[in-house]
Amino acid sequence: MSGVTLVDVAFWVFGAGSVLAAWLVFRVDSMVRAAYWLFASFVGVGFVMVLLNARFLGLVLVLMMAGEMTIMAVFMVMFMMNPAGLNPMTMVHQHRTAVVAGLVSFVALAGVGLVSDFPDRPVDRGQDPTEALGVELLGESMLIFEIAGVTLLATMIGAIALASKRGRYGDAQAGSVAPELPDSAPSGTLEPAAETSMDHSGHGMGHG
Amino acid sequence: MTLQALLVIAAALFGVGVYGALSQQTFVMIMMGLELMLNGAMLAAVAFWAQTSGGNPKGQLLTVVVMVVMAVEAAMGFALIIGIYRIRKADMTEKLKRLRG
Numbered sequence: 001m002s003g004v005t006l007v008d009v010a011f012w013v014f015g016a017g018s019v020l021a022a023w024l025v026f027r028v029d030s031m032v033r034a035a036y037w038l039f040a041s042f043v044g045v046g047f048v049m050v051l052l053n054a055r056f057l058g059l060v061l062v063l064m065m066a067g068e069m070t071i072m073a074v075f076m077v078m079f080m081m082n083p084a085g086l087n088p089m090t091m092v093h094q095h096r097t098a099v100v101a102g103l104v105s106f107v108a109l110a111g112v113g114l115v116s117d118f119p120d121r122p123v124d125r126g127q128d129p130t131e132a133l134g135v136e137l138l139g140e141s142m143l144i145f146e147i148a149g150v151t152l153l154a155t156m157i158g159a160i161a162l163a164s165k166r167g168r169y170g171d172a173q174a175g176s177v178a179p180e181l182p183d184s185a186p187s188g189t190l191e192p193a194a195e196t197s198m199d200h201s202g203h204g205m206g207h208g
Numbered sequence: 209m210t211l212q213a214l215l216v217i218a219a220a221l222f223g224v225g226v227y228g229a230l231s232q233q234t235f236v237m238i239m240m241g242l243e244l245m246l247n248g249a250m251l252a253a254v255a256f257w258a259q260t261s262g263g264n265p266k267g268q269l270l271t272v273v274v275m276v277v278m279a280v281e282a283a284m285g286f287a288l289i290i291g292i293y294r295i296r297k298a299d300m301t302e303k304l305k306r307l308r309g
Contacts, residue, residue: 011209015217022224022244031236038240041221045251048217051209052258057271061250064275068282075236075286079299091233091300098231106223113215113252120211121262129263136265137272144269148276155280159287 011051018044031076039069053123056130214255221248233300235292239285243278250274 021040028034042065049058092098123129137145221244228241250271257267292298 008209011213015213018247019217019220019224022221022247025240025244026224026228026232026237031234034237034240038243041244042247045221045247048214048251049254052214052254054254054258054268054271057254057268057275061275064279068279071282071286072236072240075289079236079289079293091237092231093233093302095231098227101230102223102225102227105226106219109219109222110216113219114212118211118256119260121260123258123261123263127263129265129268132263132265133268133272136269141266141269144273148273151276152279155283159283162284162287163290 007051011048014044014047014051018042018048032073035069035072035076038072039065042069053125053129056133211255211259214259215252218248218252218255221245221251223248233302235285235289235299235301238301239282242281242285246274246278246281250278 018041021037021044024037025034025041028037043062046058046062046065049055049061052058225241225244225246225248228244229238230241232238232241253267253271253274257264257271261267289299292304296303298304
């Protein structure tokens, strides 16, 4: 704790930057921009992890989130109205309750973190934490590792079952009807005539 | 880079996530709030591993588990968004007045 080192500066830049980016996620009008601010927040946390000597985890987090946020941005463009944020909008409900809940959870958790007396046993810089993690994953904790793998497999199957076009949750054409929008229909939506004709080209299955 | 500073930043991320998950109306934005909460939890886990565990690899393992939770949450969330959009044409919570399919 003598003097300010480069690591400290980098820590404060990335740490404060990730919180600021997290705040901007809910402040920008464009949802695509919100997805990339969220990515920026994850990148900040990933670099803080790297600074904390968890190099593997930090970089895995950045890689994972790069993919996920791209999917999220595509989802925004596909599903949401006003994805580009050309019009200012506030799509919030119970705003006061949410602000209070967020503040209370922040104050409570930060208070616990500041008041509690934790042991001071930093990582030994001599050991390689990535190697230790690898030995742990394929050694003593292999069951946890395998259960994580099976969980991800089950998630993939469940996601396909929920999202597949045909199945007990809807017929094949149900997703191609233009959504009901509160104001005027945006460009690119189907004309009513085209909509009905598509409804009759049924390779839909019955409701299960 | 003390443990206290790390925990305050993790708590701030969690608090912003709570705010987002409770206040947003769009499903994808709610998911962003949930992910921010997990982000804060992950940072706190790594902070405890780095500063208090003496480099016990099980601390890193906990972070891996949180990452798995994050992946599961994202995949199931996106699948549910597609499913709800197919049936209800809904992209916002306000359009789901009833849960019955």
